Amino acid sequence: MAREQGSARKQRRRRARGGNVAAGHAIEQMPWHQPELSFPPQELLNEEQLDIIHIASLKILKEIGMEFMSADARDRLRKAGADVNEETHMVRFDPSLVEELIKTAPSTFTLHARNPQKNLKIGGRYIVNGCVSSPPNVSCMDKGRRPGNIEDFQNLLRLSQYFNIIHLIGGYPVEPLDRPVSTRHLYNTKDMLTLTDKAISVYCIWGQRVSDTIEMARIGRGISNEQLEREPSCFSVINTNSPLKFDEMMLNGLIEMSSRNQVICVTPFTLAGAMAPITLAGALAQQNAEALAGLVMTQIVRPGAPFVYGGFTSNVDMKSGAPAFGTPEYMKTSIIGGQLARRYKVPYRTSGVNAANTVDAQAAYESVFSLWGATMGGGNIIKHAAGWMEGGLVASYEKLVLDVDLLQMVSEFLKPVIVDDSTLGFESIVEAGVGGHFFGTTHTQERYRNAFYAPLISDWRNYESWEEAGSPRAWQKANQIWKKALKDYQEPPIDLAITEELDRHIAAIEETGGIGTDF
Amino acid sequence: MAREQGSARKQRRRRARGGNVAAGHAIEQMPWHQPELSFPPQELLNEEQLDIIHIASLKILKEIGMEFMSADARDRLRKAGADVNEETHMVRFDPSLVEELIKTAPSTFTLHARNPQKNLKIGGRYIVNGCVSSPPNVSCMDKGRRPGNIEDFQNLLRLSQYFNIIHLIGGYPVEPLDRPVSTRHLYNTKDMLTLTDKAISVYCIWGQRVSDTIEMARIGRGISNEQLEREPSCFSVINTNSPLKFDEMMLNGLIEMSSRNQVICVTPFTLAGAMAPITLAGALAQQNAEALAGLVMTQIVRPGAPFVYGGFTSNVDMKSGAPAFGTPEYMKTSIIGGQLARRYKVPYRTSGVNAANTVDAQAAYESVFSLWGATMGGGNIIKHAAGWMEGGLVASYEKLVLDVDLLQMVSEFLKPVIVDDSTLGFESIVEAGVGGHFFGTTHTQERYRNAFYAPLISDWRNYESWEEAGSPRAWQKANQIWKKALKDYQEPPIDLAITEELDRHIAAIEETGGIGTDF
Numbered sequence A, B: 001m002a003r004e005q006g007s008a009r010k011q012r013r014r015r016a017r018g019g020n021v022a023a024g025h026a027i028e029q030m031p032w033h034q035p036e037l038s039f040p041p042q043e044l045l046n047e048e049q050l051d052i053i054h055i056a057s058l059k060i061l062k063e064i065g066m067e068f069m070s071a072d073a074r075d076r077l078r079k080a081g082a083d084v085n086e087e088t089h090m091v092r093f094d095p096s097l098v099e100e101l102i103k104t105a106p107s108t109f110t111l112h113a114r115n116p117q118k119n120l121k122i123g124g125r126y127i128v129n130g131c132v133s134s135p136p137n138v139s140c141m142d143k144g145r146r147p148g149n150i151e152d153f154q155n156l157l158r159l160s161q162y163f164n165i166i167h168l169i170g171g172y173p174v175e176p177l178d179r180p181v182s183t184r185h186l187y188n189t190k191d192m193l194t195l196t197d198k199a200i201s202v203y204c205i206w207g208q209r210v211s212d213t214i215e216m217a218r219i220g221r222g223i224s225n226e227q228l229e230r231e232p233s234c235f236s237v238i239n240t241n242s243p244l245k246f247d248e249m250m251l252n253g254l255i256e257m258s259s260r261n262q263v264i265c266v267t268p269f270t271l272a273g274a275m276a277p278i279t280l281a282g283a284l285a286q287q288n289a290e291a292l293a294g295l296v297m298t299q300i301v302r303p304g305a306p307f308v309y310g311g312f313t314s315n316v317d318m319k320s321g322a323p324a325f326g327t328p329e330y331m332k333t334s335i336i337g338g339q340l341a342r343r344y345k346v347p348y349r350t351s352g353v354n355a356a357n358t359v360d361a362q363a364a365y366e367s368v369f370s371l372w373g374a375t376m377g378g379g380n381i382i383k384h385a386a387g388w389m390e391g392g393l394v395a396s397y398e399k400l401v402l403d404v405d406l407l408q409m410v411s412e413f414l415k416p417v418i419v420d421d422s423t424l425g426f427e428s429i430v431e432a433g434v435g436g437h438f439f440g441t442t443h444t445q446e447r448y449r450n451a452f453y454a455p456l457i458s459d460w461r462n463y464e465s466w467e468e469a470g471s472p473r474a475w476q477k478a479n480q481i482w483k484k485a486l487k488d489y490q491e492p493p494i495d496l497a498i499t500e501e502l503d504r505h506i507a508a509i510e511e512t513g514g515i516g517t518d519f
Helices: A007-015 A047-064 A071-080 A096-105 A152-161 A181-195 A207-221 A225-230 A246-259 A280-301 A326-343 A360-378 A397-414 A425-432 A463-468 A474-487 A495-512 B006-014 B045-066 B071-079 B095-104 B150-162 B183-194 B205-223 B225-230 B248-259 B280-301 B328-343 B361-376 B397-414 B426-432 B464-470 B476-487 B498-509
Strands: A067-068 A090-092 A110-111 A119-122 A128-131 A137-140 A145-146 A232-240 A263-267 A309-311 A348-351 A381-386 A394-396 B067-068 B090-092 B108-111 B120-123 B128-131 B137-140 B145-146 B234-239 B263-267 B306-311 B349-352 B381-386 B395-396
Touching: A007 B137, A047 A090, A047 A096, A047 A280, A047 A326, A047 B426, A067 A071, A067 A280, A071 A280, A096 A280, A096 B349, A128 A152, A137 A397, A152 A397, A152 A474, A181 A207, A181 A495, A207 A225, A207 A232, A207 A246, A207 A495, A225 B205, A232 A246, A232 A309, A246 A263, A246 A280, A263 A280, A280 A309, A280 A326, A280 B426, A309 A326, A326 A348, A326 A360, A326 A397, A326 B397, A348 A360, A348 B071, A360 A381, A360 A397, A360 B361, A360 B397, A381 A397, A394 A397, A397 A474, A397 B328, A397 B361, A425 B045, A425 B280, A474 B361, B045 B090, B045 B095, B045 B280, B045 B328, B067 B071, B067 B280, B071 B248, B071 B280, B095 B280, B137 B397, B150 B183, B150 B397, B150 B476, B183 B498, B205 B225, B205 B234, B205 B248, B205 B498, B234 B248, B234 B306, B248 B263, B248 B280, B263 B280, B280 B306, B280 B328, B306 B328, B328 B349, B328 B361, B349 B361, B361 B381, B361 B397, B381 B397, B395 B397, B397 B476
Parallel strands: A128 A381, A137 A394, A232 A263, A263 A309, A309 A348, A348 A381, B128 B381, B137 B395, B234 B263, B263 B306, B306 B349, B349 B381
Antiparallel strands: A067 A090, A110 A119, A137 A145, B067 B090, B108 B120, B137 B145
């Protein structure tokens, strides 16, 4: 039996293979925990190359500058020493000013959740996985693709709560288009605070919307304004209008968030070839310039305000202009983005993304390539890590479950291998004997229940059993699992006084007609 | 537009997305090249932990030993100083003897192909991808799953020749069961040598079969025996009968191969929980013991004979005994296996494997997780890298194409990012202007054709266009591509004198009745 796999075949004949989905039983999932990178993040550029990118981005900020469309922001920037042109709204920065102002940003901090057991350590070697956020559409295999709506919005929140490997409600898992825009953020936030007890996000679209939401986060935690400002409790991502532009709404939101010491993540939208140079070094230099400008802005608003460096640089299909994710280029920029964030000693946000239209092999390989880049690159917050498809145009129920499995696998991979007498198991080799097997050894019997990661999706039955079972595909298993999860989902406890106060807050704003919607 | 993806949506509206399969045109693939790891391989264990595994494996070889079922092998081992028990066939090794004997193995060497342009650098940071080998079954989406046969064997060889990212014919891509066993190796080898011009493999099943095949490799290259012995031209994998057993056929094959300076790769078949301890440290210690025993054997036969350290340790599903691949455990052992191989300064073989029954998301994510471990672990030879499914029970046409795409993506990822004035593209940022776009810039126009990796499979059309096209899945695109590749395939040139000599060699052996088949 020298033939490759010969022994495997024999092993298989000896034992029937079974599936690993236990219908009716609780879904076996990992307990709540924050994964930690157990090794140094990977580096693709050397120190000198990293310096060149850094210097190039400072040159962009000095010689071209960046457009700031908010008068309030420009006023603050001018006072801080930036060169502001009130006619063009362009702001130029001296390199030494940038270097000086970014020093106050914290390298690690805690993002507080309504449930303190779900507070998140941001930075260092810690990893946070965020659910999909912001798609206008939703899909499942039963009802197909449809516009976002309240029911799906709430269901996806329930799934994000149910699965422990999702740490952060990174935004609206789908846009509930059937909610009136003027008060949508209020009801959405109430759902985030009541259907889940995890840390939540705010959209930096106009100041009042932001302050309404921060207030609800405060009420949700039942704390004072002072405590809220000591304990960041909201997370918000700002995508620049690349190239080199911050619009008014996002700047006012940033100012509101940072002034109250809430978390701002600036993620330049630098798709190489479209909104940034086609070469990765150039796209990264521009990404870095825009991220640094955002970092400077937060620190001017409030020195020490928590900031996360966002990297999203990917490429587009140059034949069609379609954005692509999970590509080799995306992996490289994910890793180099991490090097840049660590250079500035701030946490790093990256993403688990793909551009597939269905939960097929493409969706899976693009997602794992994204996770490869994000993980090896030392990503601290992995946004869109569960449920994202079509480059962000759809939130998929089945993809969410598939991603939960992928994220759990990455988390298991990151657990250190224990090397000691017990795990070396010399006695078990003696006990199994030459040519014997290990199933029956004491060493195995003591450990077999939890020795290995138990996948949600992978079907390891032999072909014949699998075929007899109807040849189920991965997405079909995922479909069963989300239904089971929704059935098993339990609303996290919350004080009645808190929900009443949330309702009063919403009613008071509704009386005023909600926020303006003329944007 | 602070909303995540807002800018992407706008970009998409501006430009229609198109597919990337150009029916009728040649398949766009990477040119022949050997990828190189552009960064140091990852390390999961520290030096001290690695030492503990090393010492544990030497303890296994000293205190338990390994069964060698060949009298010839035992004789050589005794003469080299090992402690041989002729009754039990157990051979024990003093640690210092092992340390001494393994010193002669080369850390790098060249594996020669019939076409010298396809010679392979083995070791260092070089990567070799091998096609699927040895499944008893074959499948495609048109005809389903069926036993291996000559037609599919030849077609899979043609595809392995066609795709440049497949470097090594790692064995029979499927077993052609319709060839008589006694002469199967002769016709299979002739096919490997004529349908492809890449480096080939030999199965170490019985000495004569091995010598027949080596002779054909020599004829194929048109060289003398002396040159063949200077220039390794055959590769062979030996899976031990784990735990701790080498059978007679494989040992006689190893002796034949190593004595003629051909490449032996010993890959212990240490599935944790079945043929090795359930704990990864224990399974790795046993893997290492078995691999070192193989390494010692090759160096006793011929000091300096090329040897490759094989790592294949994975886990089994403890509920069913089914082997699993592409698991978190597999990723860890892949990476640590590389650390061990480098400790002994020999090249490292790992695999691109999965246990899926169909080309769905599972097949893709398990494969990319495997490649993640193999790549980051510094694998020099990645066996089964294209076409393997069901844990090795089937070779799939569609999976082969999918894997070619994955391998090309990994290869693209490994290409260093160039950081210089040209790639920083400062002028293009000036040219695009604030809030502008880069499609029209000179910098983009000069580069857009080859700026990014062009995928074979990924469908980046928008949902509507994709749906109009019939909602094609990844496997359907793969199905089109292998058909196109077979149509475009061209037999590599070979001298008529060589094919005639191969035929004479086969006829001469056939006259004697071929090899014995009583195994």
